[in-house]
Amino acid sequence: MVIGSLKRLELIRNNPEFKNNLWKIVNAIQSGLKKQGFNLGKTESPVTPVFFQGSVSQGTNVLLDLRENYDIFTSIVVYPVVPKGTIMLRIIPTAVHTLEQVERTIKAFSEVAQKLKEGAYDSDEIVNKFVAS
Known part of the structure; x- marks a missing residue:
């Protein structure tokens, strides 16, 4: 694990274009x-939070829709980490994502936000579909 971390640091040090492309x-x-x-809160890192209003069940459905129908993987954070x-x-x-993927992601988030609304x-129904499989 340490060797892998050192190798990654070496790659970043020797290839500044990776960091530049990431940003x-x-x-x-x-x-x-x-x-x-979209409300992104205050983020100063590559990890980008996107806040919605809704229940845990609705959030789970959004997450599954993004993953299954838009090929976008996200993680979900719910109460008690964020307010009910x-x-x-x-x-x-x-750094290996493309601007085309960024545009597709923004479009997908806009679509699921509208569906949520x-x-x-x-x-x-969406959750049950995947639990049953």
């Missing part, structure tokens, strides 16, 4: 999401 991707996704009206009624999805962009995630 290009991070800035693109964060500014794009903010432009679409708040869903936080965390996006972790990397319209009540598409109010039932347990």
